[in-house]
Amino acid sequence: MNTEAVLLLETVNFAAEKHRNQRRKDAEQTPYINHPIGVARILSHEGGVTDIEVLQAALLHDTVEDTDTSPAELEAKFGPIVARIVQEVTDDKSLPKQERKRQQVEHAPHCSRQAKLVKLADKLYNLRDLNRCTPVGWSTERVQEYFLWACAVVKGLRGTNSALEEKLEELFRQRGVQL
Ligand SMILES: Nc1nc2c(ncn2[C@@H]2O[C@H](COP(=O)(O)OP(=O)(O)O)[C@@H](OP(=O)(O)OP(=O)(O)O)[C@H]2O)c(=O)[nH]1
Numbered sequence: 001m002n003t004e005a006v007l008l009l010e011t012v013n014f015a016a017e018k019h020r021n022q023r024r025k026d027a028e029q030t031p032y033i034n035h036p037i038g039v040a041r042i043l044s045h046e047g048g049v050t051d052i053e054v055l056q057a058a059l060l061h062d063t064v065e066d067t068d069t070s071p072a073e074l075e076a077k078f079g080p081i082v083a084r085i086v087q088e089v090t091d092d093k094s095l096p097k098q099e100r101k102r103q104q105v106e107h108a109p110h111c112s113r114q115a116k117l118v119k120l121a122d123k124l125y126n127l128r129d130l131n132r133c134t135p136v137g138w139s140t141e142r143v144q145e146y147f148l149w150a151c152a153v154v155k156g157l158r159g160t161n162s163a164l165e166e167k168l169e170e171l172f173r174q175r176g177v178q179l
C-alpha cells in the first residue's frame, strides 16, 4: 500500500486513541474524533491540500491542547514538521480564556502557511458545527460572539487558501459579520 495512506492511518489511529474518552459539546455527545477527521477532510476535499504533513497535523491538531499528548511524543512519532504545526495551533491552556482568545487573533498572521491552513479548516468546521446545532449551555449571544472572534482570527489568515476563505466569508456574511 502507498506510504502516505499508511501514514495517515497511523495518524488517525493515534488521534482516535488520544481522544477516545472525549465528546463534542452537542446534545448528542458526538465523539470528539469526528472533529479532527472533519478538519483534515475539509483540507483535502474542499481546500485541495495534498501536503501530507498538513493533513497529519490536522488530524492531531487538538491532541496537545486537549489530551495528555506532549510535543515530544508527536515529534518522536511523526517528525519535527508535524509536531511544529501542531504546536503552532495549540493554545496555552495555562492562560485565562480571554487572553488565549486574544492571542489567537494576535498570533494568526505570524503562523506558518501550513499552520494557517489547519487554522482555517478548524474554524470552518467549528462554525459549520455551530450552524448545525448549539453546544449545550451556549446562548445565542455566545454563538454570535464566537463568529465575531473567529472572523478576527480569520482576518489574519487571509491569502492562504481561497476556496476555504470564500466558504468562511459566506458564513460570516450570513451572520452579518464583516470580514
Ligand atoms: N462549534 C462547536 N465546537 C465544539 C463542540 N464541541 C467541542 N467544541 C470545541 O469548543 C471550542 C470552542 O469553544 P470555546 O468555549 O470558544 O473554547 P474552549 O473550548 O477552548 O474553552 C473549539 O475548540 P478548538 O477546535 O480548539 O478551536 P478554537 O475555537 O479554540 O479555535 C471546538 O472544537 C461543538 O459541539 N460545537
Ligand SMILES: [Mn+2]
Pocket: 035, 061, 062, 122
Ligand atoms: Mn479544533
